[in-house]
Amino acid sequence: MTFFLDRLTSFFHGKPRLTPAELQAAFRGHYKEFRALLTANNNALELMAEMEQALSAGHPFGMAFVRGNCTALSVNIYKMIQHLSRLADGKYAELDQPFRAITKQLEQIIASRPPNKEGATILSMAEVDTSTVDQVGEKMANLGEVKNRVGLRIPDGFVITASAARHFIETNALQVEINRRLKGLNLDNLEDLYTVSAGIQRLISNAPLPKELEETILTHYQQMVIDPKTELLVALRSSALGEDSSNVSFAGQYRTQLNLSREFVTQAYKEIVAGKYKSQAIVYRQQRGYRHQDVQMCVGCLRMVDATISGVLYSRDPDDPRSQFVIIQAAPGLASTVVDGSGTTDLFRVSRTSPHPILHRQMAMKIPDSRPTLTDAQTTELAATGVRLEEHFGTPQDIEWSFDHSGLLYILQSRPLGRPTSDKAQEFSGEHGTTLTDLPKPLLAGGVCASKGVACGPVFTVRSSLHLLRFPKGAVLVIETPYPDWASILNRAVAVVSETGQLAAHLATVAREFGIPAIFGLPQALATLENHSLITVDATAAKVYAGRVESLLALTAPKPNLMVGSPVYKILTQALTHITPLNLTDPASPFFRPDTCQTMHDLTRFCHEKAVVEMFTFGERYGFDDKAAKQLVVDAPSQWWVIDLDDGFIPDFDPDSRYINLSQIISLPMLAIWQGMIAFPWSGPPPVSLGGLGSIIFQSTRNPNLDPAVRSSMAAKNYFLISRNFCNLSVRLGYHFALVEANLGEFNTENYVSFQFKGGAADQNRRLLRIQLISKILSESGFRVEQKLDTMTARIEKKPGPYLLERLKILGYLLIHTRQIDMVMADEGMAASYHQKIMADLHTLLDTPKEG
Known part of the structure; x- marks a missing residue:
């Protein structure tokens, strides 16, 4: 940590000397601000970790999680900025501008809505293909593609588009009330879920259709009538935006209504639009990372097929996308009995290769004359159709189909077949x-x-x-x-x-x-x-x-991450680009400034670093610098200095003394670190290979800190800033820098240990081997570790004090015993050897307490 610029500035902007009583009161006020800043910093880092973990854990989360965490993060970072401002007497007012800019970016991401493409309220199936998906939904878009691009037979009909659904909801001003009811919904309370779901569906179903929309629907229905003497029956099928997309099927989550005559069409349409809020659809969307506004309900109105045989065809085995057969399940009558699970079916496995022989059949039901429900010719036609649709769409298909009384095959639906999760x-x-x-x-x-x-x-x-x-x-x-x-x-x-x-x-x-x-x-x-x-x-x-x-x-497969690729997942991913990247890594850099903060993580890093500096330089600014830091009297190769922030020294310690013994220190975190440092004697720097020495000399020629004409930051002292339950240790040992910070609060929620490590003397490969070794040891010790090149951060939060004290011993050990080993890190074998030795030492350290 480089304090020299800050210390120099403080000499020129120093404050008048205060009386001892005023000095003590001022210091306590600063320390209170410092502790409050540390609490906000810890909260912010936990929130960042929680959001990053949400992307990989596979547990479902919604916009409430994203919005809530981003808001809490902004609040905590705002608190950090305010605390730092008071610590530094307003020195860092420039932080407000990057904070507001980043916050605005996050608000725009969270408030983003899917674009609404306006268009006709009705499209005939002759006008529908995959290019109209944002108006008719995936199910109807695929069906139109089957007719208009592949040339297969589908039922005649039309689609009531997303524009129509929006017009219906907006005309009745329903969305505000729907959102109000959903806002407090607890999906873990099933009774609440069903009550809210039923209430919203009633709200939509009872609302009147706009007159012009009702007339347009009935006009298109009438255009499908062939024989006025024969009543036209239609099926209304949901086709929500997002439904039937790759591996997000929404299978059976929305409504389909069959055998509808003219008088029931408009009411059925409203009920299908209302089906967007069926209880299982609400849960499904939450599990798959869809917001309610991501889904618009389009509805297909199709002529009923007078089916004799219907079913489902998989163009591949759903558990094996490389299988060389199609799977056909068939039952007499409509396909609804197959997909809702209420009917028994005949099963066929048919070769994908022409002439498509039947490889296996399992008969569950016979029709009256004892023939199978499907003839061999029909299984051949279905298999060829399945292969053809897979080739057209470029992925295995899940196809609903029917044969009518004339033996004509109709395709009712073709959607991507869900594949193995991984x-x-x-x-x-x-x-x-x-x-x-x-x-x-x-x-x-x-x-x-x-x-x-x-x-x-x-x-x-x-x-x-x-x-x-x-x-x-x-x-x-x-x-x-x-x-x-x-x-x-x-x-x-x-x-x-x-x-x-x-x-x-x-x-x-x-x-x-x-x-x-x-x-x-x-x-x-x-x-x-x-x-x-x-x-x-x-x-x-x-x-x-x-x-x-x-x-x-023991053979249980890992659960799939259902959130990946979903709208909510994408929003969190985008938000995190403004939150977690850390660009400010070197406090000594001329770019370590408020105006270079690009992310929330940068802001926390800057505030934390400068807060420590402000506490460190308090004595200089208020006129007791010479008495602030006490040199630790120990038999150690480096100089160690201790600054008491509050109650880290024994009560009767002489404040005028320039030196302090270890026995006069009562800071629990510092003593644990020190115990780890002295648990095993350091045998000195390892023998350096010729290659390692050469890399050190090369690095030295590139390092301005080693210019004898330049005051070297490597000569900086090692400082402990302590109270009874807090410790901040900054260490510069040779070519690497490390920082340890720990707080042991009254409650586990206040407890944390943080470790940062950067640098080394050897070339990049050797430095990386060392940092990977330390990362591995800390991961095995319960730390959450992040590594970027030769920089590493590790944290543990919300654990009991005794557990964290043990981890501080580990950090103390690593501070001493990993110094300079990068010079001999020639390969993975050497790293493995050091790992074995260090883990053996740590096992002994944690099992056998040593006196300081």
Whole structure:
């Protein structure tokens, strides 16, 4: 730490000498400001770490988290600036400008809204393709692409666009009330969730449609009528913006209404728009990182297909994107019984290669004349269609289809097929059930694996919506039918077991997205599995065991990070570019100034550094410099100086003394650091290899600090600034600089240890090997470590005092025993050798306390 410029300035701007009483009062006031600044600094760093961790942890978070943390961060940094201003008598007023600029940037990012593209309220399917996705939603855009670009058959119809939905909501001024109801919603309170959801849906469904919009919808409906004597029945299907995008399916989360005549079309439209706020849709959006304003509800109005056979086709196995077969699930009648999990289906695996032979068939239902629900010719046509759509869209597809009474194939939907969440997860989810031989007898076996994985938890059976309200976190959801509505509690469940259903059910799709193990079509599950009993679900092998089966649970795959790529994730990522990068790393640099602060982290670094300087130079400015720092009387190779900020010395210490003994110091953090420093004798600098010596000489020629005509900052003293429960240690040992700061408060929330390390004498490679060694040791010791080139910071917060004192011993040891080892860090082997020795010493240090 370089104090010389600040100290020089203080001589020319010094204050008149005060009486001893005035001096003591002034110092206590400064120390109070200093401690308050440290508290704000610690809060700010914790908030930054929490936001960075949110990006990688995989836990869902919403805009309330982003907005709340950014606001709290701004408040704490503003406090730091104010405390520093009072410490320095207004010297750093220039900090206000970068603070306001960064805050404004964050506010703009948080307040950003998805752009609304205005256009027609109705588009015919002939006008729809992927270029109109921001007006018609992914589902209808893909369907229009199937018709207009691929040339396959789809039902006739039109789309009521996002512009229409916005016009409907704005005309009735509904959004303000919707936002008010959502603002206080607690998703952990299921009763509150269902109540708020139902209330918002009623609010929208009961609002009148604008007259011109209602007339336009009915006009387009009438244009689809072919025979006035035959009533036209249509299906209204949700097509929300964001729905059916890659690996974010929203499968079954919104509404579809079938077999609607003219008199019900407009009311059904309002109910589908209201379906944006279904309870499972609200939960799904939160889990996947979507804001409510990111979703606009478009609605497709399509002629009903008079279906004889319908189903779902996967152009690849959802667990293996390299599979060479398509999967077809079929049932008589409409596809709705397949996707809602209520119907039984026939299963076909068909080769992707022409002439598309059937590789496997599993029949669950026969039609009256005992023929399969699909003919071989129809499976061939479906397989060829699946391959063709995959080639067009460039990714495996999840396709809904129907054959009508004339044998014509209609495509009802084509969306990206959800893929395995990660290569690591896929690796964990192999066919492990066939390789383990020491497993107990299962309680149940059979059914189909709807989503691979293993999980353990207590059974909780759900037979009605009333049971949903009581579903506990961490339980296994056991149900009769995998209805899409059950998705509202998937974020609470560790696994799903259903007596009916199959791979293509919407709930299976969502379970695969969430990484929730699921077995469907398992008879007698409700009768066999007792409520609250502990079970292990091995969905990969389609088996259920009593109790915990550790050998299976050891194979548990890591949960996917559902937030990655979502709108909320992107907003936090963008916000962090103005928060966490640290550009001000060297206090001695001429660029270490208020006007060079580009991020919130820069502001905290500057304020903290200058606050320490202000406390250090207090004596000079108020006329007792010679008595402020006491030289520590110890047998050590370096000089160590101690400044008592408050109550770090014994009560009867003579304040006029220039020296202090270790026995006269009662600062707990300092004593712990010192204990680590002296626990093992330092054997001196290691023997330097010729290459290491050469790199040191080269670095020295580039270092102006070694010019004999320049006063070297390397000659700076090593200072402890202490109170009984606080310590700030700045160390300059040779070519490297380190700073340790610790606070042990009354509550764990006030406790922290911070460590910064930079520099070295050797070339960059050797310095990096040393910094990586120190980073590894601190990570293994519980620190949160960040490294950038040869600069490292490490922190621990909110831990008990005894735990932190042990960590301070570790830092004390490292301060002494890692000095100059960069000179011999020739390779990874040398680093590994030092790691082994240091860890052995630390084990002895922490197990065997030593006297100072």
